[in-house]
Amino acid sequence: MRLWTFFASLTAFFTATTAFAQEVNQDLEVVGAPTDAGMGFQTAATELASDLQWLDGMLMVILTAIVIGVVGLLAAVVIFYNRHRNPTPATFTHNSPLEIAWTIVPILILVFIGAFSLPILFKQQEIPEADITIKVTGYQWFWGYEYVDHGFYFDSYMIGHPATLTAEDGDDVQPYVLSAGMEEKLVRAGYSRDEWLLATDTAVVVPVGKTVVMQVTGGDVIHSWTIPAFGVKQDGIPGRLAELWFSADREGIYFGQCSELCGVSHAYMPITVKVVSEEAYAEWLENAKENPDWQL
Template identity: 60%
Template sequence: MRLKTLLIGLAATFAGGAAAAQDAAQPLRIIGQPEYGAIGFQPAATGIARDLHWLDGMVLIIITAITLFVVALLAIVILRYNSRRNATPSTFTHNTPVEVAWTVIPIVILVFIGAFSLPALFNQQEIPEAEVLVKATGHQWYWTHEYPDEGIGYDMFMIGSDAGNYLTPEVSEQLAAAGYTDQQFLLATDTALVVPTGKVVVVQVTADDVIHSWAMPAFGVKQDGVPGRLAQLWFEVSEGMEGIYFGQCSELCGLSHAYMPITVKAVSQADYDAWLAAVKEVGDYVDPGALQVAANQ
């Protein structure tokens, strides 16, 4: 990272009182990342994501039932009303019961889906009072994260962006030094947005050049950042879901759009408090994992 090892050690000593209770702390596990060959969702780390996963499953069941019904009707028509078995076709033009049915049934299905999807949408759009406030600003091609209430902030670059976005031996060493493997290349960043679990986090999203988008699949959130405007999203990482989550800029923003990932590290409240104290003491980003290691030595 950008801090000297000595500074990190001093920060860990300063925050040692809050971190001492974490003597058995383990390195943060990677929870939210894309998996090769997988087609499902990433693990849901928030209530918003769980609602979206359930809604997707419910709609999939409805769509599957409709598809099977339509395929069955097509099969009946093909087999029963082909020219060989029905040489003289009927000539009627209207069937009132059928026309009422194909109008009313879709309306009922849509109302049923809306009864579950609209509350999920409102839950995302009605921003609660923030317990942790963050401002995320998109640039070509990196992020800046600020904590306005805490007076701290730092930039977030993809590990390897200074090597032309190629996985070189030097980049592999940087990934290893940050606690990642080559599998996290194009996902891992040199800093991370650190948030506590069990707390409402509100992220104000904007940009200073073109439209970017702050997206975190495991949280079920995505918000465009438009220059000159301030949009918001919120999430609350469930307790027990401490770990590392990867997201991505999800709005085509230029040449290096694909090299603009986001890393979020969700930690316990005690670790978050220790991290805040360390960052304020040092005046720059400190990796929460480095604090745990220093506190346990």
């Protein structure tokens, strides 16, 4: 597969083409993407992501209360038990009620946190029956996707990767360089300048509301497949097959990045997922199955 990819990249460079092999006949909003100077999470598009964001908010309240409490106690000690106010220090060494309290209270806090966090963890790890199964393999530095129930496979490169350059792009378009020509290339693919370093030449396409199981592995070193808006992340380890699942409840385009340092071009290994209507997915699936370049 790697050898095939190498020759395909050379062919793409010397062959003029304006169409990407994978087009979805539906206008989609970019929903899951990072924003400049942004804080917090991306918009949750799955139940898993909503649960994680709620858990994070709840933990933040608890941690804030603990920090305020500890800082308050330290301030009280500094103010009321300094040498000037309390010149004669106490001589006792034990306070059983206090020791019992500072043992039991943290236990209760941890039990409370576990009562909410463990069900969310189990929901992530218990893989449901899949409506769609996709095997994703991380390579240095691109992703390979196999729709195992339908018998086709495609590679996904960041727009701007050498494998995505064609003779039509012109000499001013250089790999990994955002120029006017590269911006035009993004527009032709249906993206904008804002999606530079995020958009790929081919995207994972799934229908809204369906359970998608991703089987994740690595073809050379460890990679990590993640979509923040879905609340999923899974390392792809060579020789092992791990799984994650999601069910997107909103149509749109979602972006992720390889989240495991995997080599010199780790930063140029984005992920694009398009969540579409069932009708648009069925149309895309028929076209994809008929694409001779994608046949296994």
